[in-house]
Amino acid sequence: MIPASGSYQLANARVHRSLTPGLAAPFDADGFALAELLVADGKIASIVAQAKSKAPADAIDLAGRIVLPCFVDCHTHIDKGHIWPRKPNPDGTFMGALNATGADRAARWSAEDVARRMDFSLRSAYAHGTKALRTHLDSVPPQEEISWPVFETMREKWRGRIDLQAACLLGIEGVRDKAWFERLAKRVAAAKGVLGVVTYMVPDLEELLDQVFAQAIEHGLDLDFHADETDDVAAISLKKIAEASLWNSFEGNILVGHCCSLARQPDLEVLDTLDKVAKARLAVVSLPMCNLYLQDRRNNGTTPRWRGVTLLHEMKARGIKVAVASDNTRDPFYAYGDLDMLEVYRMATRILHFDHPVGDWPRAVAATPAEVMRLDGAGTLAAGGSADFIVFKGRNWTELLSRPESDRIVVREGRAIERQLPDYAELDELMVG
Numbered sequence: 395m396i397p398a399s400g401s402y403q404l405a406n407a408r409v410h411r412s413l414t415p416g417l418a419a420p421f422d423a424d425g426f427a428l429a430e431l432l433v434a435d436g437k438i439a440s441i442v443a444q445a446k447s448k449a450p451a452d453a454i455d456l457a458g459r460i461v462l463p464c465f466v467d468c469h470t471h472i473d474k475g476h477i478w479p480r481k482p483n484p485d486g487t488f489m490g491a492l493n494a495t496g497a498d499r500a501a502r503w504s505a506e507d508v509a510r511r512m513d514f515s516l517r518s519a520y521a522h523g524t525k526a527l528r529t530h531l532d533s534v535p536p537q538e539e540i541s542w543p544v545f546e547t548m549r550e551k552w553r554g555r556i557d558l559q560a561a562c563l564l565g566i567e568g569v570r571d572k573a574w575f576e577r578l579a580k581r582v583a584a585a586k587g588v589l590g591v592v593t594y595m596v597p598d599l600e601e602l603l604d605q606v607f608a609q610a611i612e613h614g615l616d617l618d619f620h621a622d623e624t625d626d627v628a629a630i631s632l633k634k635i636a637e638a639s640l641w642n643s644f645e646g647n648i649l650v651g652h653c654c655s656l657a658r659q660p661d662l663e664v665l666d667t668l669d670k671v672a673k674a675r676l677a678v679v680s681l682p683m684c685n686l687y688l689q690d691r692r693n694n695g696t697t698p699r700w701r702g703v704t705l706l707h708e709m710k711a712r713g714i715k716v717a718v719a720s721d722n723t724r725d726p727f728y729a730y731g732d733l734d735m736l737e738v739y740r741m742a743t744r745i746l747h748f749d750h751p752v753g754d755w756p757r758a759v760a761a762t763p764a765e766v767m768r769l770d771g772a773g774t775l776a777a778g779g780s781a782d783f784i785v786f787k788g789r790n791w792t793e794l795l796s797r798p799e800s801d802r803i804v805v806r807e808g809r810a811i812e813r814q815l816p817d818y819a820e821l822d823e824l825m826v827g
């Protein structure tokens with residue numbers, strides 16, 4: 395359907411208002427309008443509202459199929475991905491995940507093991523239509539010396555297909571070893587990475603956050619936190635991060651993931667935290683599938699009663715940038731997943747109510763994470779931008795989000811890619827023993 399020449403006109407493409415900046419078109423109540431796209435030399439030469447007159451005979455008539463920009467997945471763990479067969483989570487809990495992953499990492503995460511699983515993950519993400527992805531890298535000694543070089547090699551290998559970013563991942567106590575943490579920050583800076591830690595309520599949290607911010611400022615790094623991935627109402631590290639950002643006058647980008655406990659706290663406390671998050675210009679990413687899996691798991695014969703996700707609606711209403719992302723895939727933190735951002739959006743729609751109205755929620759899997767990751771122009775369809783988009787079968791939200799859309803067409807730089815998902819059997823030999 396998409397000519398290999400890379401130069402063509404698409405007619406009757408259904409595009410969304412939230413992802414087509416500058417397009418003047420009669421958008422409907424769902425935010426959709428029909429558009430004509432001219433593609434040439436790998437770029438979108440023009441995008442205009444569909445003319446009433448008949449499209450030229452050589453135009454490709456998409457007959458109202460939805461066309462979205464390629465996805466941006468801003469929170470993943472491709473160093474952990476796909477270890478499930480050899481290291482399942484024994485009880486589906488957060489602690490079960492932490493312990494199982496720690497044991498697997500210590501025993502099995504050689505450079506080759508990490509590289510092969512990463513590549514497998516990236517082939518899936520690419521086939522599903524993702525063009526940029528940030529992964530966290532477990533950076534507990536000695537893993538940082540293994541995984542960061544693998545990541546740098548992988549980024550080169552995937553350049554032009556997936557823009558890769560990495561953030562280091564360690565518990566906030568790791569920052570207490572000042573000299574080691576400073577070395578890690580230097581290593582991250584050398585790899586043009588992002589400085590990341592997991593925050594929870596340790597007595598010296600404020601002091602440790604100050605050290606994190608000091609290193610980020612020293613090395614010119616953006617920040618990425620895992621915060622409050624728990625139902626414990628006493629977990630308020632999101633607020634502490636916002637405060638630390640304000641008193642350190644931090645100017646870089648900060649992305650905070652999870653923030654589950656916020657949804658369990660009293661309204662007044664929540665309002666105070668959100669005001670600070672907005673003032674400090676933090677962006678928040680929710681990981682709905684992983685949260686649904688780990689949060690409120692009871693293992694006592696009773697049924698979970700909350701969804702685990704944070705307060706994205708309240709955040710967006712305050713102008714806080716919000717995204718959703720994949721998080722873990724087939725590892726002890728989440729037994730499922732394939733880095734398919736359409737699945738993430740479909741699940742987020744159900745879990746977080748991204749509907750009635752849909753509004754500008756589609757930005758949460760494309761334009762907004764692209765801004766947080768400083769990827770100019772990614773996650774939108776605009777004249778002059780790269781012709782990176784996905785043509786779906788669905789012509790409206792209910793069609794798009796009811797089927798897996800396994801037959802979607804992914805176009806990169808104007809040409810349809812081969813969408814071959816890797817075979818699980820490729821990983822079998824890594825799973826033995």
Ligand SMILES: [Zn+2]
Pocket residue numbers: 469470471530620651721722
């Ligand atoms: Zn995560």
